[in-house]
Amino acid sequence: MIRKEKVKVIPLGGVNEIGKNMTVVEYKNEIIVIDCGMMFPEEEMFGIDIVIPDISYLLKNKNKVKGIVLTHGHEDHIGALPYVLKQLNVPVYGTRLTLGIVETKLKEHGLLSDCTLKVVKHNDVITFNDLSVEFIKNSHSIADSCSLAIHTPLGTILHTGDFKVDYTPIDGVVMDFARLAELGRQGVILLLADSTNVERPGYTMSERTVGETFQKIFNETRGRIIVATFASNIHRIQQIIDAAMKYKRKVAISGRSIENIVEVASNLGYLRIPEDLFISIDDINKYPDHKIVIITTGSQGEPMSALARMSVSEHKKVEIQRGDLVIISATPIPGNEKFISRVINQLFKKGANVVYESLADIHVSGHACQEELKLIHTLVKPKYFMPVHGEYRHLKQHSLLAQKLGMDEDNIFIADIGQVLEITHDGAKINGNVTAGQVLVDGLGVGDVGNIVLRDRKHLSQDGILTVVVTIEKETGKVIAGPDIISRGFVYVRESEDLIEESKKIVKKVLDNCVMNQIKDWATIKSNIKDELKTYLYEKTKRNPMILPIIMEI
Amino acid sequence: MIRKEKVKVIPLGGVNEIGKNMTVVEYKNEIIVIDCGMMFPEEEMFGIDIVIPDISYLLKNKNKVKGIVLTHGHEDHIGALPYVLKQLNVPVYGTRLTLGIVETKLKEHGLLSDCTLKVVKHNDVITFNDLSVEFIKNSHSIADSCSLAIHTPLGTILHTGDFKVDYTPIDGVVMDFARLAELGRQGVILLLADSTNVERPGYTMSERTVGETFQKIFNETRGRIIVATFASNIHRIQQIIDAAMKYKRKVAISGRSIENIVEVASNLGYLRIPEDLFISIDDINKYPDHKIVIITTGSQGEPMSALARMSVSEHKKVEIQRGDLVIISATPIPGNEKFISRVINQLFKKGANVVYESLADIHVSGHACQEELKLIHTLVKPKYFMPVHGEYRHLKQHSLLAQKLGMDEDNIFIADIGQVLEITHDGAKINGNVTAGQVLVDGLGVGDVGNIVLRDRKHLSQDGILTVVVTIEKETGKVIAGPDIISRGFVYVRESEDLIEESKKIVKKVLDNCVMNQIKDWATIKSNIKDELKTYLYEKTKRNPMILPIIMEI
Known part of the structure; x- marks a missing residue:
């Protein structure tokens, strides 16, 4: 008997980064998506509102996607839903509070009536086709949070979600360690676990x-x-x-x-x-x-x-x-x-x-520290392990922690987003990758701001812009009006009149030279203007504004 | 006998902020400046390289300034020297290493030959006229650091500089607690002390x-x-x-x-x-x-x-x-x-x-924690106290710490930069203020980037710029060329052709309306273009680029 069946686990977000958590579990013609989060833009992402996962892979496999299952209601787990559901309208499963928060969010985006939200309770098992998802009570800094067991024909995958161990939780219901232990005894093929606090020794306080x-x-x-x-x-x-x-x-x-x-x-x-x-x-x-x-x-x-x-x-x-x-x-x-x-x-x-925090104990984290992670690893005893929810440094430390508990490094997979972990009866390996990345949301634009726009924004933010406008006669190249120079964010013009006047002279000279040498190609003329001005301005100010030459022909 | 004499102490930097430390001590016609530091720009200060203190007050009193005395060679205590010495060439006093570092810095700025650097040793007392400055060994995260005693006819002012208590320092010479105690016994009128770590209980490790x-x-x-x-x-x-x-x-x-x-x-x-x-x-x-x-x-x-x-x-x-x-x-x-x-x-x-730090003890701070601060307060027993080197939260906590040690709140002065603490035989009070502030250095420009330029840079960084250029006939207002629209940092144009085309139509319409209504005032025409485009673009994109209309007349 050749046992060819396989389960694929593909993080589309949440590894090598903090936020926009999203993990794909795929078996044959069935895809379950765990979480659908956003993240806040990095410092260099000027003007960007939020960042969401690239879901090209899901869109390409639209027919396979059976649903999105949510671990809890934090933005880094649900924040991308309004954008994703617009392109991929599948049922969303979560506990009552989680979906309550999702509802408010979808209402704001005017999407609520089009979406299917399915409330589950802890211990519920939602069966799709070959895959089923079990919602397991855990503790976190939001109520009604879950760990998830994805039961597959090749065995159970356990995703901790965000969690901490809290023996005295406010809602009185302790994380379901018994069920985790039971699953561990039955055999878990893969553990995906929260790495946020893996650098902290000891325990998170209740x-x-x-x-x-x-x-x-x-x-x-x-x-x-x-x-x-x-x-x-x-x-x-x-x-x-x-x-x-x-x-x-x-x-x-x-x-x-x-x-x-x-x-x-x-x-x-x-x-x-x-x-x-x-x-x-x-x-x-x-x-x-x-x-x-x-x-x-x-x-x-x-x-x-x-x-x-x-x-x-x-x-x-x-x-x-x-x-x-x-x-x-x-x-x-x-x-x-x-x-x-x-x-x-x-x-x-x-x-x-x-x-505030440096003065008193008025906050505790919602994430497990080292000793709590050790408890979960020990209960679940997975065959394979993929650390999630962390930058590389956290995933690496989590891998070291698992190794200290006796796990073989070969059975641990630090994946990047888009990488495919393929599990078969014979083993597990990273096997290729799918499209994954960051989609930037800016106002109404989803994904329309790319590297060029961001690079320009960064440049503009550093030294501003200097616009050079000139009207020339088409036939002769003779200057009819201008050059005018308008700057923004570069220097305060009233105090720098000489600089602007001298800049105009330089532009005039470049244009005259072009006429003299019969250069009529606009790109060349513009690039000459840029080069000359750039050199002059840098020498005078040690600044590098964006220079934007505009030539109008009549 | 009316005892009218007074000492003024004026922080020009280093209070209500971290960095650009500079404190003025003034008695009659004599001014001593303690430290001359820079700070790094805040996040919103786009394109700014460094920030230095506003020294208008010193320039106004140029003849009084006898010298700059340095506590140690960190940038936040010496970094403004190249800019300040250009305007105010006074002798600079510091220990050997401190001045060694200053030398390198002045050399880079081509200033070394014009400046007077005077090397002092620990225990040295430099006497000016009525004021003298004593350099006292302390411990900090740089070698050769000092606390300073400024001896005035009204008594001694003790400035701790940046310091920590280290009983086992690497250079083998412990901070001169004995001298501090002696000064304390003789009577210190004012203590200025480092507040950086005041929120941390206990001791900084050696x-x-x-x-x-x-x-x-x-x-x-x-x-x-x-x-x-x-x-x-x-x-x-x-x-x-x-x-x-x-x-x-x-x-x-x-x-x-x-x-x-x-x-x-x-x-x-x-x-x-x-x-x-x-x-x-x-x-x-x-x-x-x-x-x-x-x-x-x-x-x-x-x-x-x-x-x-x-x-x-x-x-x-x-x-x-x-x-x-x-x-x-x-x-x-x-x-x-x-x-x-x-x-x-x-x-x-x-x-x-x-x-790295969350994993091992591979760093200690250079600043005193609460118990170390208590030691210094107890040794020095000052009459008045001004916490320095910290944001308001730190100065406030340092004030509370001093009160816990028995000091009267009325004798503690949390000053802002530029505020004048006036000490007489009868008492001490904040009495007025002098010009003080932040001078922004951007490339070769010192102080030429102000709020307008920064506001523009911020605006540009968020949504970019859209330049509208049009050439019109002076007499008739008829459009001869354009409108052309060039954007940077707004949208990636190839994907937004429709938006740009529609924008051109809107500009054309505004211009036609102006001709029709005989509006020839450029300011009005430009502002109409801005308003119409702004509304349209926000509706379409929920973004607010800077809009820069340029009209050329021929």
Whole structure:
């Protein structure tokens, strides 16, 4: 008997990068897609709003795709759905809160009525054809998160999703270690596991420890309390609500994303909010300071967020006052340190007291550290392992961790996006690759901003632009009007008149030379203008503006 | 007797910001300037190379300025010297290594022969007129650093400079606590102290602990060792040299700044380099891997640095190979995390092993943590206190720390740059302010890039530019050539021909309307073109390029 059947596992995002998580599992004529995330643009991606995975491979195999299964409702797992579903309208499976958040998102994009969302519960198994997907309870910094077991004819693939080990979770239901152990005993062929925190030794603290800090701070505070946190961290919000209850404070909410999520989560029963606890942000001044908690967005210092606006007196409803206590219940995501620091400085200047991560235990991570990862590897005992959700450094460290636990390096696959891991009865190997990459979203444009546009934006941002316009007579090449020079972002013109005048002379000279030498080819004329001006300007200013010569013929 | 005399202390940089440290001490007709630093541009300062303090106040009081006294040779304390000395040529005082580094810098700017550098030793007192400056040994992440005592007729001002407490420093000479204590006993009117690490509890570890880690790693490693660190950290470099000696490896250097500093430091005797230890980077392949250490720049992942070039095979002399061990002996400065992470990923991909801060103790800070600050406050027992070297959050925390030690809040002054702290026999208060701010250096331009240029660069970076050119007949307003539309950084034109064609039609229509309505005022015509195009483009693309209409008349 020749056993030719194979399962392919293809990460389209989430490896060698943080974000836009998406993994394909393929068996014969069946494709299941795990997650559909976005990521934030890198620094050099000027003007880009978000980045989503390239799904060419899925579009080419449209008929095979049976559905998208979601592990949880964070943007890096669901954020690309509005763009992907437009091109690939397949059913989306997820738990109630996850799909609640997806719903809000699709509504904003005007797509809700066209899409099929299918709610699942933990322990549910969705059977497609040969493939079936089992949703397994785990713990993460958002409620209702899952690990996934993809059952295939060649064995079970376990994808941890984002997770941490939390023995005392806020919703009271511990991650389903028993099921993971059971699957491990039955035999898991492939583990895909979260590598985000693999560089951290030890354990991530329980979400509950943050609640204890809240209780302590609430107990000691006489002024208003303002807590900024990630909108999606329902458990964190629940703990703020609990502390408010205990210390008899009313709760107001400010910030669109947190208002949305609190509404979704409380409608679906994921938040226990006692009657009369919540008040409108308009009414906060009707209560004494020690009776108020405001939950708000802006824990990353995002310049347009509610907290950032409060810090510079641009918030319509909340004016920071001496005696306010602001708790920033989050860690800065790399790249955001300066934003958040600016907000902290402003809040202090306004007389608020600010509690942030370097000063108190007001945040815990949602991702597993080394000892937690070891637990999962030990329970699942996979035949093969593919570290996911991390840059190369994290995937590499995760591979080393697995090797320390006894795994053979040959059975570990650090893949790049688009690479195909092929598993057969005989073994597993990386076998070729499919189209994969980054699709940049800028305004309404999806994928229309490419390298040339980005390179130009970068160039423009550094030294600005100098436009040279001249009208010439077609027949003779004689200059009829101009040259005019208009610059933006280069020098402040009023202070640099000589520079501009001299530049005009240089252009004039180039044009005269062209007439003299009977050069009529525009490309050559333009390139001569560019070269001469570039040399002159660099010598005078040590700057390199973009030079844009425009010649009009009449 | 009316005691009217007063001392003014004016920070021109280094408070409410990290970097460009500069403090003025003024008594009657005498001004001493402490440090003369630069800072790196903030993210929004597109195209800016460095930022230096606004020294208008010093220029206005040119005749009073007796000299610039330097605490140590880091860029944020000496980096503005080439710009400042051009406008204000006063003597510069500093220890040997500090001035050695300054010399290299002034040479690069072609200024060395015009400037007066005066070398001092620890314990030296330089007497001006009524003011004198005493250089006191301290510990920091660069050799030959000082705290300064400025003796004034109203009492002694102590400026810690950047410092940490290190009981086992590499140069064997401990910070001069005895002198600080003596000054404290005699009475210090004002303490200015480093607030960089005030948010960190406990102590900064001794530099020597890093040496122990090096020894351990060198002992265990069989391949080549490449260590990236800050060029100016002479003690760190000494420890690498010591480890190389012990484990019989040759040392090669790569990276201009580190080559410069090693040369200066070894010429001046600050580095003990045994004969025959150093080899040229050209010769590294003449030795077996286990005989080689390369010390290099790029510990912050700077894209043009030696280590970054090695990581992408663009270094001419060093090709990373499997088995290399790369030690990144530094902490990412906020904002640099992504650069350094990119380098780490690339090095791992090339098969090197990489040791960095989250994995091992291969770096310690050069700044004092809370317990060290408490020691200094307790020794110095100042009457007044001004926290320096930090953002507002740090200055505030430092103020709280001083209060915990018993200081009265009224005696603590959190100043902004330009604010004048006036000390008399009767008391101290913030009394007015002088011109202060940021001067942006872009290429050869010092201060010529202002808000308008920066705003334009930001706008250009986000959505690019769309230039509209049209030639019209002066008399009639009739369009003779164009409208032409050229865009850069907006859309990739080949894919957006329709958009550009439609834009041309809109411009044509605006122009026709103007002719019809006899609008001949260019400003109005241009603004009509802008408005119409802006609306159209935003609707079609949700982007807002800069629109630059240019009308040529013939």
